[in-house]
Amino acid sequence: MVRENTSVNTTEQTAPKGELTFNDKVIQKVVGYAIENVSGLLGVDGGFIANIKNKIVNSDNPVEGIEVEVGKEQVAVDLNIIMEFGHNAHDIYKALTTVIAKKIDETTSLKLVELNVEVIDIQTQREFNDAQVTLQDRMSDAGDTIKDKTSDGVNTVKNTVSQATNDSDERVK
Numbered sequence: 001m002v003r004e005n006t007s008v009n010t011t012e013q014t015a016p017k018g019e020l021t022f023n024d025k026v027i028q029k030v031v032g033y034a035i036e037n038v039s040g041l042l043g044v045d046g047g048f049i050a051n052i053k054n055k056i057v058n059s060d061n062p063v064e065g066i067e068v069e070v071g072k073e074q075v076a077v078d079l080n081i082i083m084e085f086g087h088n089a090h091d092i093y094k095a096l097t098t099v100i101a102k103k104i105d106e107t108t109s110l111k112l113v114e115l116n117v118e119v120i121d122i123q124t125q126r127e128f129n130d131a132q133v134t135l136q137d138r139m140s141d142a143g144d145t146i147k148d149k150t151s152d153g154v155n156t157v158k159n160t161v162s163q164a165t166n167d168s169d170e171r172v173k
Contacts, residue, residue, distance in 0.1 A: 077115050
């Protein structure tokens, strides 16, 4: 007589309920970090308010100027860029598409389905670097200059007093 195994496997595993989602800022950061070394890309413009803020205070915010729309499986990205004079805009766009799609997929398994890039300015590297000096930098430089001038003044007074003391010692003798 053959006996059938009629017992039910009670250790069957069922997947837990829930879902994985990403905050827009996460995708913005992935994009920001991904595009840091794209040749010909000088910067991403965060718009009028961000530009004013960045002219006042130093900011290393990797998400400024990066707009995203995040779904359950796909991502759309919008960028306003400043490109470097001497580079081809289509080459920059291709490089952006490649690196953004790759990093988003590697990091989140989401697919880049749309990338809109608007070139809002073209500058030389020098123009771009000069434009990055903030009011905070200028105030810091002014503070350093005042500190140096004050230190020079104090040293001059010390030397003058020291010289005067030495001169009066010689006159009294």
